[in-house]
Amino acid sequence: MNNFTQPPKEVINNLIKLFNQKQLKSVIDHAHALTAEYPKAFTVWNILGAANKSLGKNIEASQAFKKVTQLNPTYSEGYNNLAITLRDQGKLDEALKLSKKALLLNPKSAIFYTNLGLIYQDQNKFDKAIESYNKAVAINSNYAEAYYNMGNTLQYQDKLAEAIESFKKALAIKIDYAEAYLNMGVAFTKQSKHAEAIDAYKKALSLNPNYAEAYYNMGITHNSSERLVEAVASYTQAIKINPNYADAFNNLGNTLREQGKIDEAIDSYIRALSVRSNYPEAYMNMGVTLIDRGKLAEAIETFKKALAIKNDYLEAYLNMGVAFAKQNKHAEAVDTYKKALSIKPDYEIARARQLHHSAHNCDWEAIEEISKLIPKLGIVKQSISPFSLLAFEDAPERHRIRSEIYSTDINPENIIPLQNLSQKTKKRIRIGYFSADFKEHPVAYLIAGVLEQHNRDKFKVFGYSLMSHSRSELRQRLVASFDCFVDISGMGDKDKAFRAREDKIDIAIDLTGYTENNCSKIFAYRIAPIQINYLGFPGTMGATYIDYIVADKRLIPPENQKNFTEKQIYLPNTYMPTDNKREISARYISKKEFNLPEESFVFCCFNNSYKITSEEFDIWMKLLNKVEKSVLWLRKSNHVSEANLKNEAIKRKIDSSRLVFAEMILIKDHLARYQLADLFLDTFNFNAHTTASEALWAGLPVITKVGKGFPARVASSLLHAINLPELITKNKKDYEALALELATKPKKLSLIKEKLLANRLSQPLFNTEQYTKFLEDGYKQAYQNYLIGHDPQNIIVS
Numbered sequence: 001m002n003n004f005t006q007p008p009k010e011v012i013n014n015l016i017k018l019f020n021q022k023q024l025k026s027v028i029d030h031a032h033a034l035t036a037e038y039p040k041a042f043t044v045w046n047i048l049g050a051a052n053k054s055l056g057k058n059i060e061a062s063q064a065f066k067k068v069t070q071l072n073p074t075y076s077e078g079y080n081n082l083a084i085t086l087r088d089q090g091k092l093d094e095a096l097k098l099s100k101k102a103l104l105l106n107p108k109s110a111i112f113y114t115n116l117g118l119i120y121q122d123q124n125k126f127d128k129a130i131e132s133y134n135k136a137v138a139i140n141s142n143y144a145e146a147y148y149n150m151g152n153t154l155q156y157q158d159k160l161a162e163a164i165e166s167f168k169k170a171l172a173i174k175i176d177y178a179e180a181y182l183n184m185g186v187a188f189t190k191q192s193k194h195a196e197a198i199d200a201y202k203k204a205l206s207l208n209p210n211y212a213e214a215y216y217n218m219g220i221t222h223n224s225s226e227r228l229v230e231a232v233a234s235y236t237q238a239i240k241i242n243p244n245y246a247d248a249f250n251n252l253g254n255t256l257r258e259q260g261k262i263d264e265a266i267d268s269y270i271r272a273l274s275v276r277s278n279y280p281e282a283y284m285n286m287g288v289t290l291i292d293r294g295k296l297a298e299a300i301e302t303f304k305k306a307l308a309i310k311n312d313y314l315e316a317y318l319n320m321g322v323a324f325a326k327q328n329k330h331a332e333a334v335d336t337y338k339k340a341l342s343i344k345p346d347y348e349i350a351r352a353r354q355l356h357h358s359a360h361n362c363d364w365e366a367i368e369e370i371s372k373l374i375p376k377l378g379i380v381k382q383s384i385s386p387f388s389l390l391a392f393e394d395a396p397e398r399h400r401i402r403s404e405i406y407s408t409d410i411n412p413e414n415i416i417p418l419q420n421l422s423q424k425t426k427k428r429i430r431i432g433y434f435s436a437d438f439k440e441h442p443v444a445y446l447i448a449g450v451l452e453q454h455n456r457d458k459f460k461v462f463g464y465s466l467m468s469h470s471r472s473e474l475r476q477r478l479v480a481s482f483d484c485f486v487d488i489s490g491m492g493d494k495d496k497a498f499r500a501r502e503d504k505i506d507i508a509i510d511l512t513g514y515t516e517n518n519c520s521k522i523f524a525y526r527i528a529p530i531q532i533n534y535l536g537f538p539g540t541m542g543a544t545y546i547d548y549i550v551a552d553k554r555l556i557p558p559e560n561q562k563n564f565t566e567k568q569i570y571l572p573n574t575y576m577p578t579d580n581k582r583e584i585s586a587r588y589i590s591k592k593e594f595n596l597p598e599e600s601f602v603f604c605c606f607n608n609s610y611k612i613t614s615e616e617f618d619i620w621m622k623l624l625n626k627v628e629k630s631v632l633w634l635r636k637s638n639h640v641s642e643a644n645l646k647n648e649a650i651k652r653k654i655d656s657s658r659l660v661f662a663e664m665i666l667i668k669d670h671l672a673r674y675q676l677a678d679l680f681l682d683t684f685n686f687n688a689h690t691t692a693s694e695a696l697w698a699g700l701p702v703i704t705k706v707g708k709g710f711p712a713r714v715a716s717s718l719l720h721a722i723n724l725p726e727l728i729t730k731n732k733k734d735y736e737a738l739a740l741e742l743a744t745k746p747k748k749l750s751l752i753k754e755k756l757l758a759n760r761l762s763q764p765l766f767n768t769e770q771y772t773k774f775l776e777d778g779y780k781q782a783y784q785n786y787l788i789g790h791d792p793q794n795i796i797v798s
Contacts, residue, residue, distance in 0.1 A: 005040045013045050019054075027051040053085055061085045069098075076105035080112050087119050087370055095119050110140035114149055121153050125276060130155045135462040144174035151180070155187050163187045166312065178207040184262040185221065188547045194225040211240040216248050219423070223255055226494030228410070229256045231707035246276040249425050250285060257556040258467075260490030267290045280310040288319050295513065299323045312413040314341045314350070321353055330360040331640045348382040359610035360637060362644040367392075378402040383409035386514045391611050396539075396563040396709035404565065405543025406514065411543075412493065413526050418501065418526055428460045429783050430725035435536070436466035436517035438478045440667070442690035443511055443536050448474065449579030451481035453772035459779075462503055464488050464496070466519055467513070472478065497525035506530060507779055510546065513537015530782050530792075533566055535577070538689065538711040547792040550771040551575045555710060555717045563709070565794040571763035574715070575720035577775070578693055580761070580768045585672040594633075594673060595660050600632040601743055604700065605679035606662065606691045609637035612650070619679060619736045620650040627743045633677055636661040675699035678749065679742055684732075687715040696722055697766060701752050703727050703744070705735045721765035724756060 006012070011034065018027045031048035034041060049064030051665065068078030078628035083098035086758035092188050099116045106112060117132030130221055136146035151166035167184035171177050185200035196591040204214040219234035228757045235252035244341055255269035269286035273279055283306035290299035303320035304312055317340035324333035328475075339347045341347055352374060374392050378384035383406040433451070437443045453463050463482035468489045469475050484503070488496045500508065508528035512518040513536045523531055524545050533541045535548040540549065542565050549566040551557075552575045554566055566643045603623060605612070606736065612634075624630050646656035655708050662673070671694055674680075680695045682688050686697070692702050692715045706728055716728045729735040740747040760766060774797050783793045 005038065006043060007034055007038050012043055015044065019047060019051060022054075024051045024055050028055075035474050040071055042068045044077060045071065046075075046081065047353075049081055053081075053088075058089050061090070067737070069498070075103060076102045076109065076112070080107065080109075080589050083119070084115055087115075087122060089555050091601060092123050092233050094118055096123070101430075108139055110136040110143045110146060110677055111140065111552055112147045114143070117146075117149055117153070121149070121156070126153050126157050130736055142660050143171050144170040144177055144180070147173070148180050148183070150179065151187070152183060155183065155190075158190070160187045162579070164191075178204040178211055178214070178294045181207070182211070182217060185214075186217055189217070189221045189224055192224070194221050194257075197221045199497055205262070210241050212238040212248070213298075214247055215241065216245065216251070217249070218273050219255070223251070223258075226492045228255050228259050228492045229493065232259075243695075244275045244277055246272045246282070250279065250282045253289070253304060254285055255284070257285070257292065258492045262289055262293050271541075278309050280306040280313055280316070283309070284313065284316045284319065287323070291319070291323050291587075292377070293793070296323045296327050307338060312454065314340050314344060317343075318350060318353070320509065321350075321357070325357055325360075326776075327637045328439060330357040331363075331766045334361070334363075334366070346382075348377050348661050349384050352377050352384040352388040355392060356610060358611075361640040362609055362612060362648070363640070364614045364644075364648070380404060381405075383513060390538065390711050391613070391683075394562055394685045395707050399539050399696060399709055400542055400563040400565070403514070403540050405429040405542075406545040407520070407524075411523055418529060425784075425787060428456075428458060429779065430460045430462065430504060430505065430506045431507045431779065432462040432464055432500055432521045433482075433775075434464045434500075434522065434527075435510065435511035435514065436519070437515075437536070438463065438471055438720065439467075439469040439475050444474060444478060444584065445579065445667070446534065446577050446690060446693065447511070448477060448481065449479065449581055449768040450577045450772045450775065455773075455776060456483070459776065460484075462486070462505060463501075464500055466496070466522075467517055470625045494523040495526060497527050499524045499725065500527045506783060507532060509534050510541075511536045513539070513541060517597040531787055532569070534783070535575075538714060539709065540566060547551055548795070550778065551702070551710075552717055554720055555713050560708070567794050569782060569795045569797065571774045571778060571797050573769070573771070573774075574717045576718060576721075577771055578697070578766050578768060580766045582671065582697060583668045584698060585668040587668075587669070587672070589669070589672055589676065591676050594676060596633065596676060597629065597631060599629055601627055601679075602633050602677040603627075603630060603679055603681050603743070604633040604674070604695070605673075605681045605683065606635040606695075607686075608635065608686050609641045609645075611686040611688075613683070613685065615732065616681070616683050617648060618652070619643070619732060619739070621649060621654050622736060623681075623739055623743065624658055625651075625652075626740055630743065631658045631660050633660050633662060634683075638661050661742055670694075671698050674700045679703065679739060681739060684712060687713070689714045692694060692718050693765075696756065697760070699753060699757050700762065701727055701749070701756055703729065703735060703739050703742070705732065720757050722756065722763045724752070724759065727752070795796070 010615040015030055027050050029042050036042045044066045045064050049061045061216035062082060065078055065082035067084055068075060079098045079102035082466055083095045096119050098115035099119055102112050112135035113132045117129040120129035120132060130150060133146045133150035136143055147166050147170035151163045152751045154163035155164055162186055164187050167180045168179040179524055181200045181204035185197040188197035188200060192205045201218040213380050217236045222231035222454060232255050235450050238248040249268050249272035253265040256265035256268060259583040265288060266289055269282045272282040287299040287302035290302060300320055300323045303316045319335050321333040323338040324336060334354055337350045340350040355367060379398060379401050386406050388403040417511055423737045461483050463479045463485040464501045465487045466489055468487055470659055488499055505528040507530045509532045510519055510523050511534060513533060515536050531545060531547050533546045546566050547563060548569050555575050596602055620632055642661055644657055649659055651658045674695050675698055677700050678704040680700050684705050689705060695702050702715055706713055706716040719727050729738055777797045778795055
């Protein structure tokens with residue numbers, strides 16, 4: 001041990017030289033030797049702490065810096081360095097005390113104030129952090145790091161304009177400050193100033209070509225502006241520089257998924273997880289992608305892995321619920337949404353989904369427990385899928401508000417206006433139909449005939465498929481019905497919109513609305529000068545970018561126009577298209593084949609189970625009680641709903657065997673089996689739509705109760721179009737009375753059936769050719785209105 005307190009100056013200088021040359025292990029070895037010889041040499045202990053900290057050895061570093069403060073209690077650098085090291089260990093309260101002590105010893109240190117600001121920033125005490133940075137620049141106006149950290153703190157507060165100005169001040173002092181360019185780019189991205197963000201990242205890369213974080217954030221910006229190809233290239237370059245960049249692999253997977261490259265996306269998530277095994281976001285995103293691939297069981301297991309790491313991960317719960325629902329496991333979906341609600345009780349999207357899937361299960365007791373919440377869901381701030389609550393209340397004003405809030409929530413930013421739109425009369429108007437359901441789907445069955453009947457001298461018809469589907473007979477028929485058919489499933493929303501713009505569409509028609517795999521985000525980019533909501537969604541889109549809705553005056557009476565943000569194209573008979581070429585199987589079918597008692601009177605309702613409420617069911621059970629040997633024939637949904645409906649029948653003192661459930665079969669056989677039923681009983685809030693059309697086409701009378709809103713008035717629209725208004729009732733009492741009368745007076749029911757069969761091909765409902773001409777007239781009037789420069793206005797086709 002040397003009797004001197006400090007080693008010779010040249011020894012200290014040599015130690016500092018080694019540190020600056022980043023020979024940190026040599027620094028530590030030499031420092032340890034020196035402290036053995038000079039145990040009170042606080043300067044050596046300080047350098048030892050700095051070397052350990054640079055190597056990430058924070059415990060050893062903090063021990064060394066603590067020794068510095070013990071050896072020299074007036075050495076402010078020692079307190080500051082110890083504070084920084086403790087901050088890195090998350091010991092913020094201790095760090096704060098030490099940082100303040102350093103400033104007491106040296107109140108003129110801009111560096112110390114900046115470090116104090118960083119501690120406050122970690123404590124989310126942003127105003128105090130800003131105050132500290134301001135004190136730093138007041139001491140040293142050329143302290144770039146203080147402006148840089150101030151910019152970061154302002155960005156955390158979403159004070160983006162101020163943050164950008166702070167980064168600019170840092171760059172004015174330190175022109176090669178790549179990190180400042182990077183974070184300024186992040187702020188520009190948050191402002192949706194994508195061009196400015198990309199420029200900032202490029203400047204960062206000009207200073208540091210191997211700056212993986214700059215490429216990564218450039219990818220985020222390209223993704224935000226839906227430049228997916230550029231985003232993939234940016235993430236790929238970030239990974240090339242840093243092969244262990246888990247976040248880049250995760251985001252690359254998200255972008256590949258948006259491009260429809262599902263297998264490549266899954267591979268990217270796997271690589272992210274190989275780098276960081278406890279990465280819940282990568283598990284969650286992979287789960288969503290597995291849903292897209294149809295691997296639902298694997299998706300559920302993947303969501304469980306995400307939740308094992310992050311047990312309050314709401315998005316993982318939501319998507320796991322989706323996977324369960326697609327497996328037709330609605331009870332499991334409900335349980336999943338309940339778990340999300342246990343974490344966030346006011347999480348309205350989870351509440352709406354809980355209700356919707358409880359309805360699939362016909363679990364009316366569960367619905368009743370939270371029914372008081374229904375009128376408020378999706379009405380104030382939080383957005384929910386407007387479709388999810390249509391069956392719960394006949395409230396057109398609330399349906400509109402939900403759609404408006406949802407539309408605002410999903411709108412893309414920075415929409416590029418349509419350019420060079422022709423406002424001259426064309427020989428052929430270019431119509432584009434957009435759908436995810438060009439397959440065996442109710443919408444496809446309804447519209448197939450119309451697509452084939454379009455007047456090709458007046459219209460050029462384009463089809464844009466949002467989803468790839470197998471080449472079924474109906475799919476092939478649909479593809480053949482278009483002049484041009486484009487599969488746009490492998491593109492991002494913006495690319496889909498701009499691909500359609502290339503075809504110079506005059507009228508774009510949304511056949512999905514707010515149903516599954518919808519195209520509302522694509523329409524928000526404005527594909528065509530005229531955009532129409534048609535057929536797929538029974539209500540208003542609440543969107544500024546949708547100009548018209550196809551309707552009829554019974555569907556949307558004048559007093560209800562206020563609950564639609566679109567103008568109406570009123571068709572003269574019904575809004576719903578039909579296909580008079582639909583084949584009804586001619587093979588012999590019997591009641592026995594479908595488990596129906598031979599001598600029974602068959603009440604039928606093939607509506608989805610979520611449309612059935614206790615209101616209708618009460619009436620149906622009364623009818624079974626009053627009509628001897630009658631049964632109720634329902635569509636088979638899932639085993640839980642079947643069990644619940646049987647239990648509800650027993651509660652109403654009806655033998656549950658009188659409920660018969662119909663399995664899925666070929667569509668032509670399904671149409672034929674309607675003829676085994678005697679009377680179709682409609683649901684109230686959400687009527688039979690395609691099922692009503694099918695029943696009438698098959699010759700089965702439909703009794704409905706007309707409601708207030710669109711989904712509650714569809715069946716009455718169809719019945720008027722086939723001239724059977726006597727089957728429309730105005731209240732529950734009349735609905736029950738009419739059903740009972742027809743079920744107990746065979747002659748009257750027989751006359752109704754004879755009238756239906758006579759009207760089937762003589763009345764407008766199934767006149768596909770006439771309907772198509774009316775629809776085309778509506779399109780032409782909308783187009784002419786646009787050509788003369790008028791805003792959309794109600795159109796009446798006669």
